[in-house]
């Protein structure tokens with residue numbers, strides 16, 4: 001998976017490649033799909049949600065430019081796979097999921113695999129998670145029609161926010177970096193994510 005799907009497409013960050021090699025992706029998909037866990041595709045995880053494609057997880061993680069020990073907020077825990085990759089890089093992760101059943105399952109898998117530096121919370125992640133702010137990096141793993149303002153407020157100086165933003169069927173992956181002179185925005189390519197829900201997301205329907 002790592003050499004053919006991720007390195008071959010240009011992901012170069014050695015720490016990210018190493019983390020992707022270490023996290024057992026098959027733990028994060030349903031038993032019936034386990035044989036397909038390392039395929040080059042998102043897969044269903046129930047509740048009409050998906051575990052992201054491996055390459056997309058690697059790209060978003062690389063673009064967060066994490067250093068060990070940094071505090072990361074993830075919006076959209078889903079299966080917990082992306083959460084595990086962040087934790088494997090030595091980040092301290094708070095991940096917010098709005099579907100309680102998914103949060104519970106992810107919590108259990110992460111516990112079984114022994115990731116101690118993660119916490120899963122249930123709520124509308126568009127509001128961020130104020131008790132642990134500010135964060136060195138914030139990652140949104142659902143497509144947003146707009147930048148949720150609370151996330152900018154919870155981003156530390158020099159902090160990086162990566163999110164898929166745009167139409168409901170196709171988004172751009174965007175990185176915002178808080179620098180000395182304000183926010184710098186970069187476009188990292190096209191992507192396709194499930195919809196962000198809640199206050200800063202799309203309608204529930």
Ligand code: SAH
Pocket residue numbers: 049050051052075076077078079080081082083096097098099102123124125126141142194195196197198199201
């Ligand atoms: N990072 C996940 C990808 C999950 S898909 C993984 O690796 O498996 C996106 C997830 O975002 C879904 O589980 C969905 O329920 C969740 N989500 C959507 N809107 C949300 C919101 N406003 N707050 C928290 N989670 C949200």
